[in-house]
Amino acid sequence: DTEVTQTPKHLVMGMTNKKSLKCEQHMGHRAMYWYKQKAKKPPELMFVYSYEKLSINESVPSRFSPECPNSSLLNLHLHALQPEDSALYLCASSVVTGNQETQYFGPGTRLLVL
């Protein structure tokens, strides 16, 4: 089973709103990721959590705030976003087999900032 779930599927928010994206996996994967993807571009890494600790922050603006409450759950808190932040936000988790690590993506949240 390689299922990663994300909620909501779609989100529309104003620039003064606060919202959160949620990601869950129940596969015991050790690492979880947030990506941002704009149209016709590859996924762009934002954050990596490894064993529930933030291990990579790709210089993401502070209006994006990640949180990993436990090993199965990853949140992305959004505040004072800009229209250019509209994108598909992807969560992924990874499994290690031997010395190889493989990432699996959730279905994504389509975000529109007005």
Added chain:
Amino acid sequence: QKEVEQNSGPLSVPEGAIASLNCTYSDRGSQSFFWYRQYSGKSPELIMSIYSNGDKEDGRFTAQLNKASQYVSLLIRDSQPSDSATYLCAVTGFQKLVFGTGTRLLVSP
């Protein structure tokens, strides 16, 4: 030089033909290589992974890796219109995946 390079396409093939997608990478230390398929508006779906030089086959898909040439390819046999999508090549970097820009494949009936 980009870390992972792909031809953006579109690559157009007729139904039933072999589609050949190519990817080159710059980091000789890369150990793991992946092909993800992404339909428009959907998330990337892992279709192949390869770690050793040579070929790896899974159904209609064959991944080929040549570490000396820093080259990864994906062959899709008996291409179907449902294979029309963007194919992302990804290579492991330091603690993260590095993606190519993707190749758009169009399979015409």
